Amino acid sequence: MDPSGTSGANSRIGLSPSGDAPVRFDTKIAVVLRDDLEPWQRLNVTAFLVSGLGTAVSEVIGEPYEDADGVSYLPMFRQPVLVFEASKETLTAAHGRALSRVLPRSVFTSDLFTTGNDRDNRAAVRAVPTGGLDLAGLAVYGPRNAVDKVVKGARMHP
16 A cells, blocks of 8 residues: 555546546545444445535536537546545544645534434534534545545545
């Protein structure tokens, strides 16, 4: 594994449409999930977290897709999303590091498993001081080295 917690160059680079020129990303999108979540919770939390980044940080979104028949599809992230898992303590530390580096971030707290809509989700987060958030997950975007420091101690999701 390299220092970013990934297992190879393919997680840091992509291929150009022609397939011959590697693209190296100077930024990273990372999701850190608490390691005691159920599988369905991990998927749900990941989806919610990355939706926050995609709407607030326009440069993470690529161009729309189109198949050979001309059918259009929505744009997606322009780079890989790395998913990590960590203990509650490591996730809390990562949150603190993301805050101190002022990186774009989204959070999902345990309280959000009991709400059913965005208004109630926002109210649940707003009701708890920063240091008291019971984090289930965190997404962060920024320069690769800064994100690597935020996710320090987390391991790649299996």
